[in-house]
Amino acid sequence: MSDEKITIETGDAGKGTSEIAKDANTEELEERALSVFSSERNEDMTALVLSLVTTFIVMLFTKWL
Numbered sequence: 001m002s003d004e005k006i007t008i009e010t011g012d013a014g015k016g017t018s019e020i021a022k023d024a025n026t027e028e029l030e031e032r033a034l035s036v037f038s039s040e041r042n043e044d045m046t047a048l049v050l051s052l053v054t055t056f057i058v059m060l061f062t063k064w065l
Helices: 026-063
Strands: 006-010 018-022
Touching: none
Parallel strands: none
Antiparallel strands: 006 018
């Protein structure tokens, strides 16, 4: 197995650069990256729903009180 590595620029979101092996399985790396974005999207959707529910409840009770 070779120790050759490739340096990839990941930008601000990835905090600079990342090194991977030259013979790395790029499909696996792409799937891992997409799963991270998917989980972040799910967290964002959950936060949005919770904030909308909270806003609705607050508006409901302030109108009735």
